[in-house]
Amino acid sequence: MDNRYKAARLISTLSLFYAGVILLGLLTGLLIELLLVASIALLVWHYLNLNRLRHYLWQSRRFAPPEGSGSWRPVFDGIYKLQMRNQQRRSQLGELVRRFREGAEALPDAVMLIGQHHVILWSNTQAHELLGLRWPEDRGQRIDNLVRSPEFGHFIRARNDKEPLILTSPIDTQRQLEMRLMPYGDHQRLLVIRDITLLVRLENMRRDFVANVSHELRTPLTVVKGYLEMLSDPSQMDPAMWQQVHRMLVSQTDRMDSLVSQLTELSSLESARQSKGSQRIDVSQLLAIVEQEVDAVYRDKQLQVTFDVTPGIDMFGEPRQMRSAFSNLIFNAVKYTPAGRHIEVVWKKVAAGALFSVKDDGDGIEPEHLLRLTERFYRVDKARSRDTGGSGLGLSIVKHALGNHQSELKIRSTVGKGSCFSFEIPAHLLDSRRISEQANES
Structure with missing residues (x-):
């Protein structure tokens, strides 16, 4: 503590003041009168300083207290020191509050x-x-x-x-x-x-996935089990019945094998990294193969399927994934478009890259189903999907395959008029040299 503010120094100062007054009183013979006047003057001086302190505490907006003298100087200096300490603490507290709020806002x-x-x-x-x-x-x-x-x-x-x-x-x-x-x-x-919207949605999808897989496998397994029980005594079965049983067993086994294969393919697509264009894909040749497959499988359905494929627009990517994307979209259109209708498959060059689209004039899809079409096992008409052999995994496979090639499936549909499924392959995944050669030839 500063020596100027010690109690002994203040007492000694007061003692010297009264000693001077007493000495003057003895010399003049007016001791009582001078002591009275000095005491009153000292009280007035203390009152004035007390009033200055009151004004500073309750009325003044100044940060620093007024200058003090004598015994009031340590009082005003002490207040100033406390003010400085409180200001420092307020600054520290304000910094802590600011950091807390910034941290809370970042959560x-x-x-x-x-x-x-x-x-x-x-x-x-x-x-x-x-x-x-x-x-x-x-x-x-x-x-x-x-x-x-x-x-x-x-x-x-x-x-x-x-x-x-x-x-x-x-x-x-x-x-x-x-x-x-x-x-x-x-x-x-x-x-x-x-x-937790996403977590709830994922949990619902997981629950639906387990339920759907169980249901999809239970149906063919029930059929297979029933026929195996019939085969417990083969001698009791005539050849015609055996042929029917054999066809059904093969059909249900193929159904389970297809489901497992699609699940395996979907799992590999989900875990695969984004394609960096490792292999060149001749899209026109690939679509020609798919066209032959469609003609061979659905020739009796009497659909008008036209392929408008611009040759020479090759791309880089994973051939297996892109074949799966192309074929799933085309075969879905063929499966669910009524007989006698028209389907148009297009592959052409556009400003952003290359566009693939499958357009049909079928029954169309209600708007509430469009956002969920790429979910696993989601079907617009479950009974119709099972009749056509659909598992509800095709569009989910397409979604992940396109995602690995920096593309996205777009779906437009109008009830009673038909649907259009399309996607664009970005320009940097196209074989620009082959496209230039094709343009020069034409």
């Missing part, structure tokens, strides 16, 4: 600070997006008045810090939210909200 989850009576003390931007809060208008509002849900009201009042609540977003019914409460400070709680 992918919504975070809200809930005080007593469930009022909102603070929230980050994610909370505004997930719950539709308006900030700072909703500050101090009760959270259960803004999120109108009986489940949420019970959750916020129950003070259950262990079990989360799964709730549909109040502003978007397509979003699923997971909410957790945890203690935070005195009489406060932290509400953490996470968007």
Whole structure:
């Protein structure tokens, strides 16, 4: 501590003041009068300094206190020192609060600070997006008045810090939210909200996948098991019946083999990396092979299938994956287009690269089905798909194959008019030299 502010120094200063007054009083013979005047003057001086302190504390907006003298100097200097220390602490606290808010804003989850009576003390931007809060208008509002849900009201009042609540977003019914409460400070709680829409969707897809695989395998296995029980005594079966049983067993075995093969292919596509154009693919030759296969398999269906293929537009990629994409789209159109209708297959050069499309004038697809067509095992008409031998995996295979070639399947359909499935191969995956040679020849 500064020597100027020690109590002994202050007492000695006061003693010297009164010693001088007493000495002067003895010399003049007015000791009592001078002591009275000196004491009154000292009181007035202290009152003036006290008034300066009151004015600084309650009225002045200055940061630094006024200059002091005598015994009041350590008082004003001490206040200034405390002010500086508090300013430093406020700066440190402000920096901590700023860093906390920046960290909370960087979180992918919504975070809200809930005080007593469930009022909102603070929230980050994610909370505004997930719950539709308006900030700072909703500050101090009760959270259960803004999120109108009986489940949420019970959750916020129950003070259950262990079990989360799964709730549909109040502003978007397509979003699923997971909410957790945890203690935070005195009489406060932290509400953490996470968007689990994707997790819920994946869990539903996993559940549907298991159910669909089980169902798809159970049907042919039941048929095979039934016929095997009939074969327990082959002598009791006439040749005609045996031929029918044999055809059915082969058909159901082929169905299971096709399903397993498609699942294996889909799994390999999902785990495959994006194609870097490792092999050149002669698309016109590949489509010519698919055209022959269509003609051989569906000749009796009396469809008008036309292939408008521009020769010389070759691409780089994985031949097996692209063959699967081309053939699945074409065979899907042939399977589900009624007899006597028309299907047009196009492969041509466009500004962005090359366009492949399969267009039919069939029955069309309702709009609510379009976004889910590429999901595993999803069928618009399940009975019709099974009659045509479809497993619901074809478009999912196409989606992943195109994704590995930096492309995307586009679907347009109008009920009663038909559908169009198309995709574009980017220009950098095309064989530009072959295209230039073809253009020069033409």
